[in-house]
Amino acid sequence: MAEERAARVAVDDNAMEREGDAAELEEGEIQDDESLEESSTANEGGLAAIQPHPLEHSWTFWFDNPSAKSRQATWGSSIRPIYTFSTVEDFWSLYNNIHHPSNLLVGADFYCFKHKIEPKWEDPVCANGGKWTISCARGKSDTFWLYTLLAMIGEQFDYGDEICGAVVNVRGKQERIALWTKNAGNEASQLSIGRQWKEFLDYKETIGFIFHEDAKKSDRPKNRYTI
Ligand code: MGP
8 A cells, every 4th residue: 555655656746547547557556648648538527537646644844944044032933834735646736836955045944744743853753753864965955855755755664653754954065854753762663764765765875863862962963873
């Protein structure tokens, strides 16, 4: 089920299949454009028959604008929820109409978290969690960011329930993406998530996992796990 959903997420926003045809597809198979056209022409109901494809979870995009951030009195007070989506189609309409990391201003932070989880250590779901982080040169994280979003919302992680969300930080010399998880102390699930994330992104560098608890106490927290 998760694989089928992931495959559907990976199709572009025009690739919406009729429910009847979906039943005939093998698991993970994607209907090609030609048969899609034929099936929609043959379908008397036309667009009316196309149903949105629900995601397992609803997700919220959040944004922290660098100028608002520089004026904030307490950390996090300028982070704003932008939009919540819960279908494949909604995700693509949003994704195709928002700036990708390479087009965001230096200092910006863009988040995608499960609905109702705030992207803060203080959120009760995040409180005992931590994060894996990758980094790349300025302007180079767009594909990593898209693949991270697809893996999360398409439920491609074996320990998907452990995931809170992801954030991309746009900085002067580099862009960083962090994947936030719930139970930092659960080593097996964190290692599985980190390994799978690297595989999905084909990311070859070593990555580290930091506990939020450590980040609260120190400006330079040590990695608890590395892979
Ligand atoms: P950070 O997440 O280590 O790096 O946070 P950032 O924001 O990418 O740093 P930059 O230098 O690249 O801009 C840096 C600091 O922000 C932390 O030491 C905290 O003081 C504060 N901070 C970050 N987060 C994620 C939180 C949070 O969730 N809650 C609170 N209260 N402070 C936070």
